[in-house]
Amino acid sequence: VSNETGSTTSEGNGSNDSESSNDSGSDSEEAINLRLNAGLSGEDANTLAFTTPWMETVEDETKVTFDAFFSEELVPMGEEIRALQDGTIDVAAPILPTYNPDLYPLSDVAMLPLKSSDALIAAKAFADLISSDVELQDGKTFTDLEYGQHGMKALPVQPVSQYTIGAVDQELKTAESLQNLQLRTGGRAHEIFVQELGSSSVSMPWSEEFEALSRGALDGTVRSVVDYKPYGFDEMLTNSIEGLSIGHFPLVWLMTEEKWDGLPEDIQKVMEDAAYELAESTVKRDAFDESVEQAKADGIQFTPYDELDQDAKDLIEQASLRTWEIWIESKESEGLPGLETAILWRDLIIKNGGEVFDSMMELE
Amino acid sequence: METLFIILFILIFLLLLFGMYIHSILLFVGILGLVLLEGPGYIVNFLQSDPFIRTASYSLTTVPLYVLMAQFIVRAGVVEDLYSFVYNISRGRSGILGILTVLAGGMLGAVSGSSNASAGAFGQVSVPQLVKRGYNDGLAGATAAVAGSLSAVIPPSIILILWGVATETPIGAMFIGSVVPGIVMMLTIIVIMLFLLQKNNKKKNEEVAFTKEELPISRSIIALTLTGLIVFIVFYGIFAGIFTPTEAGAVGALSSFIVALILGKVNMKTLSDSFADTVKLTSMILMIMIGAQIFGRFVSVSLLPRKIIELLSTLIEYPILILIILSIIYFLLFMFIEGAAVIIMTAPIVLPLIVEMGVDKIWFGVVVGILCTIGLLTPPVGLSVYAVAGVSRISSEKIFKYTLLYSLLIALVVIGLAIAFPGIITYLPSQM
Amino acid sequence: MSDNFSKIYQFFIYIKKLGMLVSGFAVFIMMFYICLDVLFRNIEGSISLYAYEITSNYFMPLIVFPAMAFAFEKGMMPRIDFIIGKSKNIKFQLFVSICLIILEIVLMLLLIFYGFQYFLTSVDSGLAFTAGGTNYPLWPVILLVPISFSLVLIEMVFLLIKNIASKKPSFVVIEDKK
Ligand code: NA
Ligand code: NA
Numbered sequence: 021v022s023n024e025t026g027s028t029t030s031e032g033n034g035s036n037d038s039e040s041s042n043d044s045g046s047d048s049e050e051a052i053n054l055r056l057n058a059g060l061s062g063e064d065a066n067t068l069a070f071t072t073p074w075m076e077t078v079e080d081e082t083k084v085t086f087d088a089f090f091s092e093e094l095v096p097m098g099e100e101i102r103a104l105q106d107g108t109i110d111v112a113a114p115i116l117p118t119y120n121p122d123l124y125p126l127s128d129v130a131m132l133p134l135k136s137s138d139a140l141i142a143a144k145a146f147a148d149l150i151s152s153d154v155e156l157q158d159g160k161t162f163t164d165l166e167y168g169q170h171g172m173k174a175l176p177v178q179p180v181s182q183y184t185i186g187a188v189d190q191e192l193k194t195a196e197s198l199q200n201l202q203l204r205t206g207g208r209a210h211e212i213f214v215q216e217l218g219s220s221s222v223s224m225p226w227s228e229e230f231e232a233l234s235r236g237a238l239d240g241t242v243r244s245v246v247d248y249k250p251y252g253f254d255e256m257l258t259n260s261i262e263g264l265s266i267g268h269f270p271l272v273w274l275m276t277e278e279k280w281d282g283l284p285e286d287i288q289k290v291m292e293d294a295a296y297e298l299a300e301s302t303v304k305r306d307a308f309d310e311s312v313e314q315a316k317a318d319g320i321q322f323t324p325y326d327e328l329d330q331d332a333k334d335l336i337e338q339a340s341l342r343t344w345e346i347w348i349e350s351k352e353s354e355g356l357p358g359l360e361t362a363i364l365w366r367d368l369i370i371k372n373g374g375e376v377f378d379s380m381m382e383l384e
Numbered sequence: 385m386e387t388l389f390i391i392l393f394i395l396i397f398l399l400l401l402f403g404m405y406i407h408s409i410l411l412f413v414g415i416l417g418l419v420l421l422e423g424p425g426y427i428v429n430f431l432q433s434d435p436f437i438r439t440a441s442y443s444l445t446t447v448p449l450y451v452l453m454a455q456f457i458v459r460a461g462v463v464e465d466l467y468s469f470v471y472n473i474s475r476g477r478s479g480i481l482g483i484l485t486v487l488a489g490g491m492l493g494a495v496s497g498s499s500n501a502s503a504g505a506f507g508q509v510s511v512p513q514l515v516k517r518g519y520n521d522g523l524a525g526a527t528a529a530v531a532g533s534l535s536a537v538i539p540p541s542i543i544l545i546l547w548g549v550a551t552e553t554p555i556g557a558m559f560i561g562s563v564v565p566g567i568v569m570m571l572t573i574i575v576i577m578l579f580l581l582q583k584n585n586k587k588k589n590e591e592v593a594f595t596k597e598e599l600p601i602s603r604s605i606i607a608l609t610l611t612g613l614i615v616f617i618v619f620y621g622i623f624a625g626i627f628t629p630t631e632a633g634a635v636g637a638l639s640s641f642i643v644a645l646i647l648g649k650v651n652m653k654t655l656s657d658s659f660a661d662t663v664k665l666t667s668m669i670l671m672i673m674i675g676a677q678i679f680g681r682f683v684s685v686s687l688l689p690r691k692i693i694e695l696l697s698t699l700i701e702y703p704i705l706i707l708i709i710l711s712i713i714y715f716l717l718f719m720f721i722e723g724a725a726v727i728i729m730t731a732p733i734v735l736p737l738i739v740e741m742g743v744d745k746i747w748f749g750v751v752v753g754i755l756c757t758i759g760l761l762t763p764p765v766g767l768s769v770y771a772v773a774g775v776s777r778i779s780s781e782k783i784f785k786y787t788l789l790y791s792l793l794i795a796l797v798v799i800g801l802a803i804a805f806p807g808i809i810t811y812l813p814s815q816m
Numbered sequence: 817m818s819d820n821f822s823k824i825y826q827f828f829i830y831i832k833k834l835g836m837l838v839s840g841f842a843v844f845i846m847m848f849y850i851c852l853d854v855l856f857r858n859i860e861g862s863i864s865l866y867a868y869e870i871t872s873n874y875f876m877p878l879i880v881f882p883a884m885a886f887a888f889e890k891g892m893m894p895r896i897d898f899i900i901g902k903s904k905n906i907k908f909q910l911f912v913s914i915c916l917i918i919l920e921i922v923l924m925l926l927l928i929f930y931g932f933q934y935f936l937t938s939v940d941s942g943l944a945f946t947a948g949g950t951n952y953p954l955w956p957v958i959l960l961v962p963i964s965f966s967l968v969l970i971e972m973v974f975l976l977i978k979n980i981a982s983k984k985p986s987f988v989v990i991e992d993k994k
Contacts (some may be wrong), residue, residue, distance in 0.1 A: 061549060061550050062732045063551060063552045063732075063735070087687065089684065090732055091550060091728045092728070093684050093729055094681065094684055095429075096433070096437050099429075099433055102433065102937065103429050106428050106429040107426070108426065108429040108430070121951065122942060122943065122944035122946065122951050123941070202857060208946065208948075208949045211948065211949070212949070220857065220864065222857065222864065223864075223868050223947075224442075224628070225443070226549065227443060227545045227546065228442070228443070228630055230555055231497075231628050231629055231630075232625075232628045234556070235622055235625040235628070236625025237625045249554075250552050251549060251555075252548060252554055252555035252556055255554070255556045256556075350949055400896055401896075402915075402916060403896060403897050403912070403913075403916065404916050404919070405894070405895045405916075405920065406893070406895060406896075407893060408916075408919065408920055408923055411923050412919065412923060415923075428930065428933075431927065431930035431931075432930045432933055432934035432937070433934055435927060435931060435961050436877060436931075436961050439876050439877050439880045440872050440873050440876050440957075442868050442872040444876060445850070445871050445872075445875070445876065448879050449843070449846070449850075452847065626854065627854045631850055631853075631867075633850075634846070634847045634849075634850035635851055635854065637847045638847055638848070638851050641847070655840075655844075656840070658840075659837065659840020659841070659843065659844070660836055660840065660890075662840065662843055663839035663840050663879060663883035663886070663887070664883060664886055664887040664892045665887075665892070666839075666843075666880055666883070667839070667881075667886070667887040667892070668887050668892040668893055670880045671884065671887070671893065763896065770894045773894060774892055774894075781896055781897060784896075
């Protein structure tokens, strides 16, 4: 159940005492203390790019203070909705929707492989997706279908920077070099992609991943380069591909609609604006560039996508397209608007400067 | 707020004295604390899902699997023969058997990341052998528990991985940094054990006369070969990258099952007995973990660790003092709260303090790892001791009497050395 | 103790042993399952058994919960025997042990009540885990939680009756004859 665990910086100590958050009044003059839960660690790149600055903005501009809990200290991942409904926490920022496809079946659309994109493109596209008024099914938007049906108010969090393949002692250049590997994946879309490449997809928690990579029980991992150092993979991985985007790991901010509606309008506006403004922040993209520089300095060899052999590029394009097709098929067979969601996401990625393979443009 | 804590603390001690189940104390005080802090509605979510979610954990598979492995090994009879063999060639010096057990603990530590699983295995395998050859119950149990606890210090270590990700400390560097303290800890354990053994034998006031144990050469060869084979399969599999340390639990259990099968020691009775011993231990460990989880939730919600550590930061000019106080705080937290929970609730608050003081993050991570290991040996929440007590049927108080001494001395020696000579941790990683 | 008490308790022992066997077989099968997963993974281009998802979500609860009452019966749950064991005053000992058993019953009632609520929620919301794109329902294993704590509750009630009837403090219904 719990896939990630970590910790926090010392936010959340703004309140003098832990007065119950239930007495938050409607008058914006009154101090409101909210209990915020993040499944990720307080040192995590996503926390530093979203949760911390978002809380700071809200604390600066309103009377709201937060008691922040990180690394599943209070609520395990996947349990956020119940915890929000029961009042165990007031805000979940962020949740990791792809870990619970039973609750959020469409959110992993963001993990579908693209041709190229970066953290900023993905953040803007995801913010557009959350605020989109395109009706996907029965007059419902993406946010209605995914979060509204659970009675949740959702705000966008920047997705994780683009994923790529990292491998141990395996130069990634030819089509063959991408096959017969044992690669760790963290979601269904990436599992399909790896299988379509002709490799094996392995799932395990990160605490196992470290040992598995260091002993060779795994040949590599499908992750963003920003994860290499925090999880210690920078010491093991030797090769990676640059300029490829095997999708983005989505993150979402949630609060119950009931609790949200109880907040004064000016606070709602600050909270909402802060989230949408962070979608324009370059922090994640800069952190990604830094991570790549660091990884190169540590001796990880990056093959630029353009320098891959043609057969490798063909294989990646073919596997990417098949991933989209299989993903859409499986969602449609569950009665979900898989095709409409995929097309909406594709168009938002392109609108914000990303690229998909030509064959994906033919999806209608 | 402070009064609440004092009252609850007294309550814990009273309930302990009255002999309430450990898991019930944690559960009861955790629920009471949460209700008093936040009102009765606040426990709902935790009580609903925590028991299930705590249990549905992949890394905990090592607990039943390592214990099952030990069951098969013991029932195959090879351990008995192995200890007899060593007893004979060491001419009856029982100290050698204890040393062998501790060294085996270090070896198992190189493939297992979990102390509880290893302690359970040693309780099964070694305790009866040690008791048979002159160790009193408590000392035998304690030796198994401390030998098992080496698994959390000698890499790989689940607890160091957890700390590494929580604080962005390089995990590989901490693994290398913990090698020397692991060896120091092993030596410390051996010295303490020999001392306790001698004292124990003096008290009995009789020399246990050495009589060579009956053991045909063929059986020694079989015992050595088959044990060697299991060890080889597990080590080779992990270091050749065929499976992970967690999966090694399953492979090791299967190998020992096959060994027991070859030796003709498997029948419905042994299978049923092995199952019974394995699952009752696993259920007990998990029941305590569930209680510890709820208690941990209360400590988290109370923000108490945050407040204590903020208070500490006023002493920033005296870094050594802070380190000593922090070590004591961790020692106490690990006494009462389960290890992973302590790390998650303290890492975020301790880290900025550590960084501000300019303390090496690798050094600090290894120190916390050692303190966490020690916490598995201390009452009231000493899971390694309960694991040994559970499989060996020795009362946990008897074992705690010795492990408490072990843990205080290990803390004093190993943590003391680490503070006085940080190089014993930081030198190796700096050579990477 | 009356014959009826013994008879009913004998039947209950049988139930708990059944639970133990379910848990035991779950460990045994998990052992093979993980080994098979390792084997398949190391054979090129093969299928995955999703050992990580299946073991954590299905095997672990199956190992832990059915055997829970059995563990209580065998006196596995640790407690520190200071006062009850050492005090000479049997009446005081008996009073304390009865209080503790009642407290245990209350705790079990809470775990059963909320565990059952969680089970209802899991059915209601279709709580599931995913492996290889398939959703596997969690309600069957979540149901194990209130069931297993109910068995513990029954064990505690037997223990309470025994303590009251025999006027001697005890934490196991049938003493271990070592
Ligand atoms: Na270890
Ligand atoms: Na402890």
